[in-house]
Amino acid sequence: MLHVVWYKRDLRIGDHRPLQEAWREKEPILPLYVAEPSIWQESELSIRHLQFVKESLEDLQGAFERLGGSMFVTIAEMESVLGTIYESVGPFTLHAHEENGTPVTYERDKRVRQWMKDRGLLFHEYQHCGVVRGERSEELFKKDWKEFIETPVMNAPDSILTLDQEILPSTITTNMDTLLRFKIGGYRIKYGQQGGEGLAHETLESFLDGRFTRYKEELANPLASTNTCSRLSPYLAFGNISMRQVVQLTKEAIEQCDKSDDKKQLKAFNSKLEEHCRSIQWIEDHPQFACNSGNPTFDPSRDVWQEGFERWSRGETGFPIIDAAMRALIKTGWLNFRSRAMLLSFACHTLRMNWKEPADYLAGLFVDYEPGIHYKQVHLVVSPESMKRVCLYDPIKEGKKHDPEGRFVRQYVPELKHVPDSYIHEPWKYDGFFHLDYYGPIVDVGKANRHVRARMADVESSGDGLKKKEADKEGNEQIVFDLFTE
Structure with missing residues (x-):
């Protein structure tokens, strides 16, 4: 019988249980990646994610070829692909990792399970990163994660017998350039990280070797x-x-460290790895938060501001650290955690935008977009449990504290490369500002943040947004920054 290995967010050969379980049967395997229009199009995913997937699949194709097999790809809905395979080769067993993502992938997985069940076919799903599915998941996570992580790593098979391509229709192919026909939105990147199992291990090795x-x-x-x-x-x-x-190699590196400070650095990193998985557990337990506000109480304090969104999304707010962060993200697809939180807070609090559009826009820019991690950060920043946990950032103070010499700003906002350090985060105070090809601040950030706190406190205490409309005119007058009178 044929064993189909359904690749999703697990594009590797090493430590891959679905592949291992299929390989152990000593029967033909069909390693398959399915680019599903319902998952990719009109969603937070973008062309840069598909670019990374294609690079990963090309690397995976090379790995399969070295083992005597092939990697396959197609563009279609998963149920349609399963039907095609069933018509071409008859009964088969499906193997896959569980995907812990948005309601869209969750519902897709339910449909696939039902499709297989209706035809009396086996579908084996396996834990991906120690995340627990089902009731009592939060309670079981800590114990299950530790057991999962400490299980020995599975080596890649030494050879693989994959299905002959001639048996399959031409729509299921080994040609990864097929993905170039898949049209989705977003920005391509030239300077971001490339996908592939080999590059992943090189990156980990360079980090543990000294970075x-x-x-x-x-x-x-x-x-x-x-x-x-x-x-x-x-x-x-x-x-x-x-x-x-990653966890096991990090622990080995910790044991080999001679310096106590080096151990502290790696232990700090190792603790983030469990936190990473706990965030994925969060989206598994609360998939609705990819679409709904975590705390609707504060939603009435926000509105739609198209001009503000457009300037923020292009890195043209007039606040150098905000604009540098956005332009760096557009160019490279990566930002450190604090800069991500700062961009979200500035859009949703300071500029008072509804959270969904900025959140999905950022998801499309982050090459490392992981739904659980992304939407958990969104709700921690945008939908706190109470006013006491609201994350408001002053971009001037942030810039002076974390980029005091303006090196980051000058790298991504070249319009300011000749502005002295003392003005780099407040260029509107520089005598030569009007000769720069740069924007004035979109708001008076001090007044805007004070106004946000007042509005959110009012909404929290009243439990509704009845005073929202009455405050709009006054609020807008308060926060717009008049460069010529400041």
């Missing part, structure tokens, strides 16, 4: 963190390397 030594100190630095952070996030998001491989 980690200032991991804790530089986490908040938008420029230094590009080197001192692990940069494994896109490889974990699309499964080029398994969480188990």
Whole structure:
């Protein structure tokens, strides 16, 4: 019988249980990636994610060929693909990792399970990163995650017998360029990280070999963190390397450390790995939060501001650290955690935008977009449990604290490259500002943030948004920054 290995966000050969279980049967295997229009189009996913997937699949194709097999790809809905396989080769068994994502992927998985069940076919699903599915998942997570992570890593098979392509219709192919026909929106990138299992392991190796030594100190630095952070996030998001491989190799590195500070750095990183998986557990338990507000109480304090969104989304707000962060993200697909929170807070609090559009826009830019991690951060920043936990950032203070010499700003906002350090985060105070090809601040950030706190406190205390419309005119007059009178 044929064994179909359905690849999703697990694009590797090493430590891949679905592949291992299929291989152990010693029967033909069909390793298959399905680009599903309902998952990719009109969603938060973008062309840069597909670009990363294609690079990963090309790397995977090379790995399968070295083992004597092939990797296959097609563009269609999963149920349609299963029907095609069933008509071409007859009964088969399906193997896949569980995908812990948005309601869209959750509903797709339910349909696939039902399709297989209706035809009396076996569908084996396996834990992906220690995340628990079903009732009592939060209670079981800690114990199950530890057991999962400590299980020995599965080596890649030494040879693989895959199905002959001639048996399959031409729509299921080994030609990865097929994905170029798949049209989705977003921005391509030239300077971001490339996908592939080999690159994932090289990145981990370079981090454990020495890049980690200032991991804790530089986490908040938008420029230094590009080197001192692990940069494994896109490889974990699309499964080029398994969480188990990363944790076990990190623990080995900790044991081999001679310096106590080096151990502290790696232990800090290791603790983030469990936190990473706990966030994925969160979206597994609360998939509705990819679409709905975590705390609707604060929603009436926000509105739609198209001009504000457009300037924010292009990095043209007039606040150098905000604009540098957005332009860096557009160019490279990566930002450190604090800069991500700052961009979200500035859009949803300071500019008072409804959270959904900025959140989905950022998801489309992050090459390492992982639904659980992304939407958990969105709701921690945008939908706190109470006013006491509201994250409001002053971009002037943020810039002065984390980019005091303006190196990050000058790298991504070249209009300001000749502005002195003392004015780099407040260029409108510089005598030569009007000769710069740069924007004035979109708001008076001090007044805007004070107004946000007042509005949100009012909404929280009243429990509704009845005073929203009455405050709109006054609020807008308060926050618009008049460059010529400040």
